[in-house]
Amino acid sequence: MEPRLKVWIESDEGKILLSDYRVRLLEAVGATGSLAEAASEMGLSYRRAWGKLREIESNLGMKLVESVVGGAGGGSSRLTDEGERLVRQFQRFRRVLTDDAARAFAGSFGEE
Amino acid sequence: MEPRLKVWIESDEGKILLSDYRVRLLEAVGATGSLAEAASEMGLSYRRAWGKLREIESNLGMKLVESVVGGAGGGSSRLTDEGERLVRQFQRFRRVLTDDAARAFAGSFGEE
Numbered sequence: 001m002e003p004r005l006k007v008w009i010e011s012d013e014g015k016i017l018l019s020d021y022r023v024r025l026l027e028a029v030g031a032t033g034s035l036a037e038a039a040s041e042m043g044l045s046y047r048r049a050w051g052k053l054r055e056i057e058s059n060l061g062m063k064l065v066e067s068v069v070g071g072a073g074g075g076s077s078r079l080t081d082e083g084e085r086l087v088r089q090f091q092r093f094r095r096v097l098t099d100d101a102a103r104a105f106a107g108s109f110g111e112e
Numbered sequence: 113m114e115p116r117l118k119v120w121i122e123s124d125e126g127k128i129l130l131s132d133y134r135v136r137l138l139e140a141v142g143a144t145g146s147l148a149e150a151a152s153e154m155g156l157s158y159r160r161a162w163g164k165l166r167e168i169e170s171n172l173g174m175k176l177v178e179s180v181v182g183g184a185g186g187g188s189s190r191l192t193d194e195g196e197r198l199v200r201q202f203q204r205f206r207r208v209l210t211d212d213a214a215r216a217f218a219g220s221f222g223e224e
Binding site: 001002003004005006007008009010011012017089090092093096097100101104105107108109 | 113114115116117118119120121122123124129201202204205208209212213216217219220221
């Protein structure tokens with residue numbers, strides 16, 4: 001038996017700001033340098049990935065991905081500094097909470 | 113902003129053994145003393161609640177709810193000792209992890 005969890009961050013109005021899924025999309029943009037490739041990795045259409053990204057940026061009120069025009073490949077995308085920081089923060093949050101879950105599980109189900 | 117989480121317990125083979133939803137059903141049986149009322153509280157058909165309960169018991173390999181035959185109301189349901197223990201353990205797990213999430217969130221997003 002093992003504990004599993006899904007975590008997300010909500011605004012005070014109940015809007016989802018960040019989630020495992022949303023951060024996976026940002027990570028994929030950071031790793032591939034391309035929203036099209038990130039979408040493909042996630043099994044999403046480009047249109048849907050683009051819409052999701054705009055939704056995340058709009059909910060958070062910050063720009064997370066920027067276009068890099070030109071270069072050999074004819075342009076690509078990358079995370080902004082704020083985008084990188086948020087991904088890092090969420091990853092840390094998730095990592096800490098996964099460890100916490102193992103401990104809370106052992107503490108709660110190991111007894112009695 | 114605040115962290116939200118969904119937690120569940122999986123078997124080594126990836127079967128869901130307990131979850132927020134499943135435990136809510138057990139809690140409702142315990143609170144109402146009736147699977148029919150528990151189903152109604154959860155917005156489930158009796159048939160679906162009954163099936164879900166049997167699935168939980170089968171996955172865990174233990175009896176969690178027992179029928180109490182007779183009495184003024186003509187019979188009711190209640191949690192077995194094992195059922196009560198599991199609900200208590202999951203509630204504790206959830207409570208601890210909710211506190212952990214608040215701490216992990218402050219630690220991860222409060223810095224930098």
